[in-house]
Amino acid sequence: MANTPQPGTRERVVRAASLLMQRQGYEGTGIKQVAQEAKATLGSVYHFFPGGKQELGVAAVQHADQEFAELLSTSLSAEADPAKAVVACAGELARLLRDSGWVDGCPISATALETTGRAPDIEQAVAEAFQHWRDLVAGTLREAGFPEGDARDLAITVISTLEGAELTAQVAKSETPLRVAGEHLARLIDSYKR
Amino acid sequence: MANTPQPGTRERVVRAASLLMQRQGYEGTGIKQVAQEAKATLGSVYHFFPGGKQELGVAAVQHADQEFAELLSTSLSAEADPAKAVVACAGELARLLRDSGWVDGCPISATALETTGRAPDIEQAVAEAFQHWRDLVAGTLREAGFPEGDARDLAITVISTLEGAELTAQVAKSETPLRVAGEHLARLIDSYKR
């Protein structure tokens, strides 16, 4: 479990790239800026990512995938009732977004939108991340007794709605869209219990 | 009603900018590319937009705002029952996205995410667009007899969910997320009727 034995250069570069791309998007983030933020030299970045910016983009998305999956798992397991868990999750996203000064939204949305149809490697990493997150939600619902089909459909809408509400909250600089979405998702989930 | 008497240069530039930024984002779209796509010269672009790329970005977002508002109005008034109207709307978005080869998602999401916290003018135009769209949905719900508070909250979630489902559908290159979101939103809206 010891998981912070001083990060190596590669790890620092990936983290910096992931954070910057979350906030500025893929196109808006420069490799020099990543190197600077990671306290690495440009040569080191290209040493670890000979494929250049695209390869770095893929690594950044995969890193964000893992990080967000952990956040999701933790939030979802905070409550036994999945409806309440989703409310807690939305609340946690709202808190993190607000505390960041409204800059830390979904870690991969910007990159996803900018590269769709133009960078197949990144596109695939993004698709896998979304699938990963949906699977986590679907698993939670199945464990709570929801039938397979309902769990899958609800997972799609839970992730979609959280994504959209995070974007809306970021744009409006308000927690409200995420709070409201959480309550509405809980209501939707509960409507399947009957 | 005669509304296409051959667009002037300014109009062509705005349309091209709006379309390119929808597909590639703000950072990923070059002014030269906009000029070329609009069959205008670089000099003309700067003649109409002396404020440069930022000013052009604002105009592109405002244009997209109007266009999407019309799409929304048309879709929503296709059905008298607001729950059915939202399903129709989601279906229309899915159709347009698929027909574009999965490139034409929300016209301003990419720009919104890239410029948040970094270009106040664009940020504001984006915030106004989202508010505009929410108001349209809220108006539809009020006209159908929903009380003010419910209409406002539901409008927030309808727009948020459509945004997120469009992103999810685009990434997955599948209509399913939008179709499922439409059905779930209808279910949510109906749950307020009782």
Next chain:
DNA sequence: GTCTATATCTAGATAGAC
């Protein structure tokens, strides 16, 4: 693995003739 220096290209923006 890390560093500096640099090559190459394209971006946003400007100038001034027409």
Next chain:
DNA sequence: GTCTATCTAGATATAGAC
């Protein structure tokens, strides 16, 4: 209003010493 030519800065990427 439109055009071409050009400036400058910054981007991605590479080379080669250490």
